[in-house]
Amino acid sequence: GDFITVKDFADKLGKPVNEVIKALIFSGVMAGINQEIDFETAAKAAAKLSVSIKKSKEESLGIEEDEAEDLEDMNLVKRPPIVTVMGHVDHGKTSLLDAIRKAKVTESEAGGITQHIGAYTITLNGEKITFLDTPGHEAFTAMRARGAQITDIVILVVAADDGIMPQTEEAINHCKAANVPIVVAINKIDKPGANIEKVKQELTEYGLVSEEWGGDTICVPVSAKAKIGIDDLLEMVLLTAEMKELKADSNRRATGTVIESKLDKGRGPLATLLVQKGTLNVGDSILVGSTYGRIRAMFDDKQKKIKSAGPSIPVEVLGLSDVPVAGDKFHEVKDEKTARGMAEARKIKERSQLQSSVRVSLEDLYSQVK
Numbered sequence: 001g002d003f004i005t006v007k008d009f010a011d012k013l014g015k016p017v018n019e020v021i022k023a024l025i026f027s028g029v030m031a032g033i034n035q036e037i038d039f040e041t042a043a044k045a046a047a048k049l050s051v052s053i054k055k056s057k058e059e060s061l062g063i064e065e066d067e068a069e070d071l072e073d074m075n076l077v078k079r080p081p082i083v084t085v086m087g088h089v090d091h092g093k094t095s096l097l098d099a100i101r102k103a104k105v106t107e108s109e110a111g112g113i114t115q116h117i118g119a120y121t122i123t124l125n126g127e128k129i130t131f132l133d134t135p136g137h138e139a140f141t142a143m144r145a146r147g148a149q150i151t152d153i154v155i156l157v158v159a160a161d162d163g164i165m166p167q168t169e170e171a172i173n174h175c176k177a178a179n180v181p182i183v184v185a186i187n188k189i190d191k192p193g194a195n196i197e198k199v200k201q202e203l204t205e206y207g208l209v210s211e212e213w214g215g216d217t218i219c220v221p222v223s224a225k226a227k228i229g230i231d232d233l234l235e236m237v238l239l240t241a242e243m244k245e246l247k248a249d250s251n252r253r254a255t256g257t258v259i260e261s262k263l264d265k266g267r268g269p270l271a272t273l274l275v276q277k278g279t280l281n282v283g284d285s286i287l288v289g290s291t292y293g294r295i296r297a298m299f300d301d302k303q304k305k306i307k308s309a310g311p312s313i314p315v316e317v318l319g320l321s322d323v324p325v326a327g328d329k330f331h332e333v334k335d336e337k338t339a340r341g342m343a344e345a346r347k348i349k350e351r352s353q354l355q356s357s358v359r360v361s362l363e364d365l366y367s368q369v370k
């Protein structure tokens with residue numbers, strides 16, 4: 001609703017109640033701990049509080065964050081789960097996603113190897129789910145780590161004829177580090193050498209004990225090729241998502257993460273962004289690291305032009321000044337001028353940091369020569 005008690009408001013801001021009450025007094029409102037205040041009053045008090053917040057943030061980030069960022073998250077609504085598919089090379093991650101999406105990405109991949117993060121949204125019984133496909137090749141550790149950090153749930157794909165391999169283990173470790181729940185898809189059960197029980201046995205060595213064995217890890221036997229168990233897997237993913245009660249405010253300025261980026265010869269810098277909070281619209285201005293821009297066009301995962309994207313939705317955007325760094329956060333800001341100013345401030349700061357580190361190392365060098 002539009003009203004919130006002072007105590008709940010303090011909790012939302014992560015501030016002691018007495019500080020919030022003080023801020024309210026300073027903005028001309030006398031309120032007790034259980035009193036309800038309206039949005040405007042809350043916004044004024046938050047603005048008072050953000051004076052000190054901003055100062056420390058400015059030091060570390062070199063930018064001004066959105067004013068009273070936490071306050072904007074007051075209207076939380078359900079959002080789609082973000083599900084990342086991880087596992088050892090060739091265990092069938094892309095094939096599984098193809099089966100889920102009824103698409104044929106695997107066939108178009110060079111050498112049959114995924115070399116980037118693919119982002120797709122499907123609609124199942126009216127509910128959206130966003131999937132991120134990650135590469136299993138050992139060279140792409142950073143992408144797997146990024147995938148685990150921005151996800152709600154991981155589908156760990158283990159080929160039933162191969163079992164747990166080095167990048168399966170690595171994926172498990174990323175999930176543990178990011179505290180993300182794992183749903184195991186034991187894939188390729190159509191193959192003659194498939195051994196589901198052996199995979200379950202191996203999983204226990206990593207603390208993943210399947211439900212049938214008295215643990216709490218969901219294991220679903222599937223075949224991406226023969227299209228077996230796909231519905232069961234999706235049902236388990238949705239169940240896990242339900243339990244997490246995923247929410248976001250879609251009515252605030254957008255923030256999120258750069259999934260991947262490249263320079264397109266004809267169209268210029270191109271970035272796939274995953275919106276995590278708020279709604280991103282064509283015409284919005286964003287700041288991404290020391291890159292900025294006003295969004296000229298936006299496309300969904302089927303290359304269809306769209307005008308806006310809410311929480312958990314991946315979009316490809318055109319209009320950035322430069323190719324942003326994958327993994328960086330993006331923030332929508334007031335207008336392009338503000339975005340450019342902030343980006344330039346960041347660039348200057350990066351440069352001066354670079355210069356001071358160069359000077360330090362030169363001095364080190366001289367002292368060593370002496």
Ligand code: GTP
Pocket residue numbers: 087088089090091092093094095096106112113114115134135136137187188189190191222223224225226
């Ligand atoms: P990377 O992205 O390179 O890590 O590989 P991936 O895990 O995405 O594997 P991909 O989907 O490209 O599949 C690898 C090979 O396994 C392909 O030849 C698929 O056709 C095959 N494959 C995938 N799933 C199944 C399955 O359920 N059964 C059988 N028999 N083959 C499968």
Ligand code: MG
Pocket residue numbers: 093094095113114133134135136
């Ligand atoms: Mg793949």
